[in-house]
Amino acid sequence: MDGIAQLLAGFASALTLSKLGYCFFGVMMGMLMGVLPGIGAMATIAMLLPITFYVPPDSGLIMLAGIYYGAQYGGSVASILLNLPGTPSSAIICLDGYPMKNQGRAGPAIFLTTIASFAGSLIAIALLVGAAPSVARLALKFGAADYFSLMIVGLVAAASLTRFGIARGLAMSTLGLALGLIGTDVATGTFRYTFDNMQLADGLSVVAMAMGLFGVAEIIHMVGTRAARHGAVTKVSLRDLVPSRVDLEQTPGPIVRGGLLGAVVGALPGTGASIGAFMAYGLEKRISREPEKFGTGHVPGIVAPEAANNSAAQASFIPTLTLGVPGDPVLALMMTALIIHGIQPGPTMIAEYPDIYWGLVASFVIGNVLLLILNLPLIGIWVRLLQVSYRLLFPVVITLICIGVFAVGNSPFHVMQVVVFGIVGYAMRLVRLEPAPVLLGFVLGPMVEENFRRALQLSRGDLMVFLERPASCTMLAFALFIVLFSLWTSHRNAQLQRVSQ
Numbered sequence: 001m002d003g004i005a006q007l008l009a010g011f012a013s014a015l016t017l018s019k020l021g022y023c024f025f026g027v028m029m030g031m032l033m034g035v036l037p038g039i040g041a042m043a044t045i046a047m048l049l050p051i052t053f054y055v056p057p058d059s060g061l062i063m064l065a066g067i068y069y070g071a072q073y074g075g076s077v078a079s080i081l082l083n084l085p086g087t088p089s090s091a092i093i094c095l096d097g098y099p100m101k102n103q104g105r106a107g108p109a110i111f112l113t114t115i116a117s118f119a120g121s122l123i124a125i126a127l128l129v130g131a132a133p134s135v136a137r138l139a140l141k142f143g144a145a146d147y148f149s150l151m152i153v154g155l156v157a158a159a160s161l162t163r164f165g166i167a168r169g170l171a172m173s174t175l176g177l178a179l180g181l182i183g184t185d186v187a188t189g190t191f192r193y194t195f196d197n198m199q200l201a202d203g204l205s206v207v208a209m210a211m212g213l214f215g216v217a218e219i220i221h222m223v224g225t226r227a228a229r230h231g232a233v234t235k236v237s238l239r240d241l242v243p244s245r246v247d248l249e250q251t252p253g254p255i256v257r258g259g260l261l262g263a264v265v266g267a268l269p270g271t272g273a274s275i276g277a278f279m280a281y282g283l284e285k286r287i288s289r290e291p292e293k294f295g296t297g298h299v300p301g302i303v304a305p306e307a308a309n310n311s312a313a314q315a316s317f318i319p320t321l322t323l324g325v326p327g328d329p330v331l332a333l334m335m336t337a338l339i340i341h342g343i344q345p346g347p348t349m350i351a352e353y354p355d356i357y358w359g360l361v362a363s364f365v366i367g368n369v370l371l372l373i374l375n376l377p378l379i380g381i382w383v384r385l386l387q388v389s390y391r392l393l394f395p396v397v398i399t400l401i402c403i404g405v406f407a408v409g410n411s412p413f414h415v416m417q418v419v420v421f422g423i424v425g426y427a428m429r430l431v432r433l434e435p436a437p438v439l440l441g442f443v444l445g446p447m448v449e450e451n452f453r454r455a456l457q458l459s460r461g462d463l464m465v466f467l468e469r470p471a472s473c474t475m476l477a478f479a480l481f482i483v484l485f486s487l488w489t490s491h492r493n494a495q496l497q498r499v500s501q
């Protein structure tokens with residue numbers, strides 16, 4: 001009952017006019033950028049992050065969160081109409097969404113994914129209300145060694161979920177950790193890896209890194225691709241949105257299973273929405289009596305992953321806010337916004353800042369209701385938006401990125417960092433390296449170092465402290481299991497590929 005009472009208090013806070021305005025702006029921007037292929041939540045949040053420095057922390061977090069889960073709603077629209085995912089987590093929707101569009105059922109596909117998004121979000125919100133406070137109370141018993149091991153699990157989990165293998169993922173996580181060392185050593189006050197450049201005394205800018213690796217690099221990658229020169233898309237009217245009775249009968253089970261699976265996956269540090277969506281699709285195909293229909297325009301193939309990616313997106317706030325370990329790179333940026341305001345996410349956050357936590361959870365409900373109400377009537381606008389030439393859109397986005405990063409520190413040096421990280425991010429794409437683990441490692445790097453050093457100070461330099469504490473030992477064993485399982489899976493897949501050839 002305490003959770004329900006606190007949630008009601010959160011609604012009282014979130015329903016103020018100013019916070020409703022930030023929530024509305026966030027979900028609309030998220031949905032808008034989710035519809036446009038290749039931009040997504042990360043680049044949008046990176047562009048708008050400087051705004052949060054000038055507003056109350058709860059309002060800024062509500063806006064950024066709205067962008068994040070709003071993008072999940074919009075991402076499926078481009079997947080269905082263009083076979084181009086608006087967000088990484090909506091890529092799996094292309095497998096059955098685009099065939100449904102080719103069958104003249106684009107309207108029902110968009111309607112059903114909207115309903116699945118809303119239902120999956122409600123499942124995650126229930127988990128936030130019921131489980132997050134318990135997780136926070138458990139985390140209060142953690143020591144420095146336990147936190148170090150937990151962050152290692154998050155980094156390893158993020159590395160293992162990259163498309164190009166865990167070895168490359170771990171290399172990128174390590175690169176992020178190394179970049180996080182640049183600047184002033186908090187313990188000794190000495191400069192590290194600054195090369196006598198005083199502009200690096202405070203370290204690299206996480207905003208510039210995010211904008212470069214995800215915003216600029218994505219735009220460079222998209223120039224000249226099919227997404228940049230797409231033509232007309234199918235027109236969808238409100239009348240076309242009505243699904244058939246058969247479609248509705250196939251919907252409830254996959255939505256519930258996908259939502260539950262996404263909530264569990266999203267609550268694990270370092271996983272995020274994409275893996276939840278792919279796992280939900282695989283689960284539905286495995287248990288289906290008609291697996292051959294998947295990939296041909298089958299309704300469970302769109303509603304299960306759609307429910308999972310929205311559920312996982314909002315459940316990923318659990319490790320971010322209660323443990324201080326980002327659920328995914330997007331949450332790492334939001335965590336940065338809170339830290340800038342002097343609020344350290346972790347096990348004491350719910351107790352110290354209940355208005356922020358419960359106001360955020362209440363805003364999830366409000367934002368998802370807004371998205372449910374707005375998404376369907378705005379389908380005509382989204383269809384016309386997809387016809388806008390990217391030759392006009394890309395320069396506008398680049399300009400906004402430069403303005404946003406300059407506003408963070410009023411320094412041209414930050415803009416130069418965006419350019420450098422943009423080029424590096426594009427080069428990483430060419431050699432099949434993912435930028436997400438880099439950002440996650442960069443954000444977690446200082447915390448990993450701090451807890452590692454603190455644990456050694458308390459144990460007088462004895463490394464066995466990480467194995468003697470049960471929680472730390474269990475988490476390190478789990479991280480080792482993830483590495484070994486990923487290597488075994490890669491080896492097995494390589495053998496199967498050789499056999500098939």
